[in-house]
Amino acid sequence: MRNIAWGAVLAPVILALGLAGCEAPREQVTIFERDAVPEKLSAWHLVESIDGELSPNAGVTPYDLNTALFTDYAHKLRTVWMPAGSSARYGEENFDYPVGTVLTKTFYYPKGDKGAVLRSDDYGSDYAPGKAGRALNLETVRLVETRLLVKRGDGWQALPYVWNEQQTEATLKIAGDASRMQLVSENGEAAPFTYVVPDSNQCAGCHADNHTEKSLQPLGPRARHLNKEYRYADGAQNQLLHWQQIGYLSELPEFSQIPSNVDYADTSLSLGDRARSYLDINCGHCHNPAGAADTSGLMLTHGERDMRRLGVCKPPVAAGTGSGNRRFAIVPGAPDQSILNFRVESTDPGAMMPELGRSLVHEEGTALLSEWVASLSGSCS
Template sequence: MSLFRMFALSLLLVTAAAGCTKPQTKTEAEAQPLADPTFFASENPKSLKDWGMVQVSGGSLVLGERVVSYDLTTPLFTDYAQKLRTVWMPAGVSADYNPDDALSFPVGTVITKTFFYQTGKNGQVLQNADQALIHDGDGLDLEHVRMIETRLLIHREEGWAALTYLWNDAQTEAVLHRIGEAVPLTLVRENGTKEPFNYIVPNVTQCSACHATNVATRVIQPIGPKARLMNHDFTFAGKSENQLTRLVDMGYLKGLPAQKELPLQVSWVDTTASVDARARAYLDVNCGHCHTPQGPAGTSGLYLDASATQPKPTGVCKLPVAAGAGTGNLLYDIVPGKADKSIIPYRMHSINAAEMMPEIGRSTRDDEGIALIRFWIDAMEGSCQ
C-alpha cells in the first residue's frame, strides 16, 4: 500500500451511521482490494468503487492515489449536509487558472462530492459536525457518519457529465442512481429540536438546473471550485497550506498569479468581515449561479453573483418580474431597513415548492443564513418610496 493511501486510512474525518445495517468489520473491508482512480471516457460504472476516487476500506471512506480533497470558504446549503469534495486528473494534464469562474479543468478530470451527516442517537442526523473530530479532510471514519450520496462531474471529450451514486444503509457501497430519491431523515438542530424531513437526491435531469449556468447553451460545468472560494488554507495529511498553491505543487494547476493578486471571498460565517461582504458571499454561492444575466434566472433581472454591484440588479427596491406566489404579496426583492417587507428572505424561509428559493436542493430552512440576510437588509439605509 502506498504512503499516500496509508495517510488516507489513518488521518480521517470522524462521524456515524447509527441505526443502519451493521457495516463490515475492518478485517473484512481491508480484505477487499482498492480500485485505482480511473477515467471512463464513455462508460458509466454501476458501482462508485470502480472509479477509484472514494471508496470504503477498513471502516473508512478513503481517497485514491492523487485524489485531492478541497473545501470552499462558503459552501452551498443542502439541508445541513456536510460535504467531502475531491478532484483528480490523469497524469500529464492540469487545470488553467481563471480569476472569475471555475478553474478550467482538462478532459479527464473527475470531481466528486460526497454528502454526509454526523449521526447522533438512533441514527438521527446532526445539524453540524463536530469540527474537533475533523483531522485533515482526507476521508471519513464511518463509525459515526451517515453517507447519503456521492455526485460526480466527469469532463469527457463531449463535455461535462453528471452522475449520482446512492449509498446503501450498510455504508459499504454506492450504486449509480438516475431517478432521484427521497431519503427520510430526522435532523437534530443545535437547540435539540428534532425535525423530520426528506433529503432529496436529484434525478439525472436536475443536475443541469444548477450546473447549466448559461441558459443559452445548457452546457453543464463545475460551479464550486472557483479561485475566490478556494483561496485559503486547508489541512492535507497534517499539513496546512493554501489550496491553490497545493494544486500547483501537484501539477494540477497552472497560470496561478502571485498570492496578492488572487481573488478572495470571505466566509459567510466570518464575523470579522463586514455584514455586507458576508451576505453577498452567501447569496453568490447559493443563488448566483442562476441569478446572472446568462443564467436560468437571468430574465428576472435579479443578479446575485459576486460580480453584481449596482443596487437594482442586486434586488434593492427592485420589482419582481415573474415570481408569482413567491412574492408573498410583497412589492420589492429588497426593501432597505425592512426585511419583513422583502421578497428574498420570504422565499428563503418558505419550504413550499411554489415559493421557496432555491427551488431545488433543500427541504429545510437555513435558519442561520436567513438570519444573516435579514440582518443585512434591516441594516440598510434608504427607502423605496
C-alpha cells in the same frame, strides 16, 4: 457492464497526501466512457469504504470552499482528481479542466441515536483519527450520496451514487432518490425531512449556469471559493497554491489578482461581504447575466455592484405567490418587506429559493440575510 479503463493512472507519490501509509495497496483510479459508467461507485476507485473509513485514493485531493451551498445541513467531503500529466488552466470565473478530471462530493451527516442524523456545524468528529480533512469515520457519520462530475471530451457528465444502509457501497441512481430522515438539533429537537438526491437532468438545473449554452460547469471549485487554506497531511496551505504545487493548476496569477469570497459564518468579517458570499454560492448560479434567472433582472453574483440589479428597490418581474405580495426584492432596513428574504425563508415549492437542493430553511443563512437587509440604508418610496 463493460469496464473500459480510460487513462487509468496511479498518481505520483507527491499526490498521495499521506493516505497510503502502511495500508494495503489500492487499485488505480479508473475512468469509464460516458456510455459505460459502472453501477457501483467503488469501481472508480476514487473514494471507497474501506475498514470503517471513507477514504480518497492516492491523488484524489480533498478541498473545501469559503462558503458552501446549503443542502439541508448535510456535511460534505469534496475531492478532485486529474489524469497524470494534466492540469487545469486558471480562469477567474471557470478553470479549464482537462478531459478526464473527476470531481466528487460526498454528502453525509453526523450520526444521532436510533437512526437520526445530527444538525451540527462541527466537523471535528467526522474524520478518522489522524486523518482530519481526508478520511471520514464511518462510526460517527452516515453517508447519503456521492455525486461525480466527470469531464468528457464533449463536456461534463453528472452521476449521482446513493450509499447503502451498510455504508459499504454506493449505487448509481440516474433517476435520483429520496430518503425520509430525522434531523436532531443541538437542543435535542427532532424534525422530519426528506433528503432528495437530484436526477441527472436536475443537476443541470444548477450546474448549467449559462442558460444559453446549457453546458454543465463545476460551481464550487472556482478561484474565489477555493482561495483559502486547507489542512493537508503535511500542514495547512492555500488550496490554489497546493493545486499548483501538485500539478493540478497552471497559469496561476499573482495572489493580489485572485478574487476571494469569505466564510459567511465568520462574524469578525464584514456583514456585507458575508451576505454577498452567501448569495453568490447559493443563488448566483441562476441569478447571473447568463443564468436561468437572467430575465428576472436580479443579479446575485459576487461581482455585481449595481445595487438596483442586486435587488435594492427592484420590483419583481411577476407578482403573486413567488413574491409573497411584497413590492421589492430588497427594501432597505426592512427584511420583513423584502421578497428576497421571503423566498429564502419559504419551503413552499412555488416560492422557495433556491428551487432545488433543499427542503429545509437554513436558519443561520436566513438570519444573516435578514441582518444584512436590515443594515441597509435608503428608501423605496
